Amino acid sequence: MGQDMAVFRGGVAVITGAGSGIGEGLARLAAQQGMRVVLADVALDRAEQVAEEVRAGGAEALAVHTDVAEPEALDRLAAVTHETFGDVTLLVNNAGIETLGYVWELPAALWEKTLNVNIHGAIHGVRAFAPRMLEAGKRAWIANTSSIGGLGIMPIQTSYVLSKHAILSFSECLYLEMQVKKAPIHVSAILPGPVATRIFEDSKTGEDPVNARHREIMRNMLKSDGITGFEAAERILPQIAEGRFWVSTHPETTREFANNRARHLSELSAPSLPPEVLAGLGVG
Template identity: 50%
Template sequence: MTEEEKVFSGGVAVITGAGAGIGMGLARRCGEIGMTVVVTDIDKGRADKVAAEIVAAGGKAEAIQLDVSKPEALDALAQDVFDRHGAVRLLINNAGIETIGNVWEIPAARWEATLNINIHGVVHGVRAFVPHMLRVGQEAWIANLASIGSFGQMPTQTAYIMSKHAIQSFSECLYLEMQVAKAPINVCSIIPGMLKTSIFDAEAGVGEPESAASHRATMAHMMANYGMDLDEGSRVFVEGLAARKFWISSQPEMTEQAVAGRIAFFQNQSNPELGEQQRALLGI
């Protein structure tokens, strides 16, 4: 029996945005180690498909349609899952979208969607589930999806980068709040470097300015050719959760490099500037 199975087998995992991408990979891995997986996604068809795959592989799963941009939907989900299952051992606030374009060119609706999904979805996921976790009193885990972008700068990806900076700081403060409250809840920051997912696919850019298409295509090509295998990344993430780590990186060397760059930026108090890789991505 693996350490992940010892820690999580028999427990319930609730994962947002689990119909595709990293959420899907995490859902499959949680199913493999013996968890009952609540697969949530705004697209019920995608959630159904992932849940069916987990069941077909011998696991336990159920699919629920969920729009994380609506706080009341997260409240209802938490109440429903605790009413039916009694406890949640692992909550993964994964749902998120990538938005590309200059700040002034992104339509208001796309800005609002990005902030409501990427930031408020995590905040209200925690707000909705924690009171139930505290009431049950068992050891539990909350994992929030940050990003290698939580420690950097990237023009035309400002909306996404900003949201991930926010999630990293939110998770750090939440970790300390759990310590102060002496709560049996582990808080973890999941930091993907570059994994093979569909986040940069063309259809995911609906509502972005037309100028975003070329950058989205470049990023999709880069991810497909150089990204880490999704299942391998998900295995690394769940392994880190079982070890009760706060920092859980798919590619630690990428995180170390990004953090080192951020530290130097703060220490030098220099002006933001483009690196060679950023210039290449932007075609400069």
């Protein structure tokens, strides 16, 4: 597997949300592949802890406090990365949060936060980093973390799901923009399946009891079925290195979700969910 990622050796990786879960796994693996890594996270203590361990392993690492919901924070991240390590080889816009609640139930501020982190975080990551990457003219990679949920639908997780759909179309259009520019920059969309991370521990919910119940189901599902953040990284990073657009941790599930979505759209059928999922939501 290491062989596949040889293109990254000696390069610079910037990972947002690198203080936990998938981002942490990606940062650790990128360092093991001989990259210098920038770990950006709103939780600086966790990012710093991972950076210290990465440095103890012999790699160069820099933790940077970054709230991806703030466009200026991503400008600062790009500037400090460039000053410290030079040209960026790999940018992963990975930071994301879960929010559960009916559309009408979530306060406006929670809607704003969810969309700012999950959608605008990736947009402004690209806006802040791409100009220097394009100017450098070197082969480089940008990957945006969506989800298999980006190919599905789920009530109660509406704000999250729509943000992950947005990341897919954002990444698809960005891929084409790099082609229009004839830029040597690969673009990937990462669609993780279940990964056992802290995402549901940190999630915010609306007041209705259905939210807490749904969060519990999701949290238990990640605990029982989820791979580790590092295992996810081991599946993700070689696919990015290969220049694949669709990057998956659970290829069969991704294909199943894609097929269901394609069928639903081609038939223009009304939205529906499998009975067992509806039962979990207390429907039927």
